[in-house]
Amino acid sequence: MTMDTTATGVSVRGLVRSYGTRRALAGIDLDLGPGVTGLLGRNGAGKTTLLRCLATDLEATGGEVRVLGRDPEQAADRTEIRRRMGYLPQSPSFYPHFTVFGLLDYVAVLKELGGRRERHDEVRRAMRRVDLYDRRHSRVRRLSGGMRQRLGLASALLGDPELLLLDEPTIGLDPEQRIRFRDLVSELAARSTVVLSTHQIEDVAALCRRVLCLDAGRVVFDGTPDELVSRARGRVWEQGSRPAEGVTSWRLADGRYRVLVPEGTENPDSTAGVPVEPSLEDAYLLFTGAGRKTR
Numbered sequence: 001m002t003m004d005t006t007a008t009g010v011s012v013r014g015l016v017r018s019y020g021t022r023r024a025l026a027g028i029d030l031d032l033g034p035g036v037t038g039l040l041g042r043n044g045a046g047k048t049t050l051l052r053c054l055a056t057d058l059e060a061t062g063g064e065v066r067v068l069g070r071d072p073e074q075a076a077d078r079t080e081i082r083r084r085m086g087y088l089p090q091s092p093s094f095y096p097h098f099t100v101f102g103l104l105d106y107v108a109v110l111k112e113l114g115g116r117r118e119r120h121d122e123v124r125r126a127m128r129r130v131d132l133y134d135r136r137h138s139r140v141r142r143l144s145g146g147m148r149q150r151l152g153l154a155s156a157l158l159g160d161p162e163l164l165l166l167d168e169p170t171i172g173l174d175p176e177q178r179i180r181f182r183d184l185v186s187e188l189a190a191r192s193t194v195v196l197s198t199h200q201i202e203d204v205a206a207l208c209r210r211v212l213c214l215d216a217g218r219v220v221f222d223g224t225p226d227e228l229v230s231r232a233r234g235r236v237w238e239q240g241s242r243p244a245e246g247v248t249s250w251r252l253a254d255g256r257y258r259v260l261v262p263e264g265t266e267n268p269d270s271t272a273g274v275p276v277e278p279s280l281e282d283a284y285l286l287f288t289g290a291g292r293k294t295r
C-alpha cells in the first residue's frame, strides 16, 4: 500500500507500538479523511494507543505515521500538527484553580490562536458550543464530571481543527448534552477528519460513516456500520434453551437466549433456535472479540 501524504487526514502504514514486551498496536494500516470514523474495540484493544500516536503524544515503535501530511517524528512537523489538531484524551486533566475561561485561553495561547481579541472570541465560541458559557467564571475544581468532559471538548475544538481526535468523548454526558455533542461533531465532520473512540453504540449509529474494529492491536473490521451489521447476518440467533458453554449469549426478557456465533464457527445448538436480524450492538460484540478472555 502506498502512503497517502496529502495535507488532510491521517495515513498510517505498519504502525507498531509496544509498551515493554506488550504489543498494543501490532501493525496498523489506515487512511482517514473527512467525516467521522468510529474506533471500536473492547478494553485493551489499542484504541487509546492509536489515538495517542496520532496526537503526537506517543512515538511509534515501528511503521510510518503521517498526520495532516506531516511526520510526527520531526519536531517542526509535530508543532504544526498540534496547532492544527484537537485532541480530547481519555482522562483529561486540568489545572483545578483555573477558571473555565482562563483555562481555555491558556490552551488557545499554546495553540497560537491569533491576537488577544481574536483569541478571546474563539474561547467564547468554544464555551458556547459546549454550553459552558454561563460557567465561564467557575473554577475547574467546582465543575461536575460531565462539565469537565465538556471543558475538555471545548479545548479540543479551539481553532476549528482540521483533525479532531476524541477518546470516549461522551462519557458522563447527560442525554441532552450528548445530542448536542452529536450535532456539533456532525457539523465539524463536514470539513474535518474526526476519529472517535467509543463504547457507545448509539453514538456510532448516529455519527459514523465508517467504523474500525480493533482487536489485540489489529484492525479486524473496516467499513460502514451497515456493512458491519451485514457481516453479522446468520451469526445472531435466538433460542429457547441455554446455549453451550463458551458461546457469548444473554437471557432476554421473554426467557429466550440471544446467541452470538463468531466467524469461522457454527452454532452448536442450531436446532434449538433461529437466526435473527443482527443489531449494530450484536455486530460490535462479534467483531470486537466478545467472549474471549481479556489479555
Ligand SMILES: Nc1ncnc2c1ncn2[C@@H]1O[C@H](COP(=O)(O)OP(=O)(O)OP(=O)(O)O)[C@@H](O)[C@H]1O
Pocket (backbone or CB within 6 Å): 019, 022, 023, 024, 041, 042, 043, 044, 045, 046, 047, 048, 049, 050, 090, 295
Ligand atoms: N502506559 C502503558 N504502559 C503499559 N501498558 C500500557 C500502557 N497503556 C496501555 N497499555 C497496554 O496496551 C494495551 C492497549 O491499551 P489501550 O489503552 O490502547 O486500549 P483501549 O482500547 O484504549 O482500552 P479501553 O477501552 O480500556 O480504553 C493494553 O494491553 C494496555 O494494558
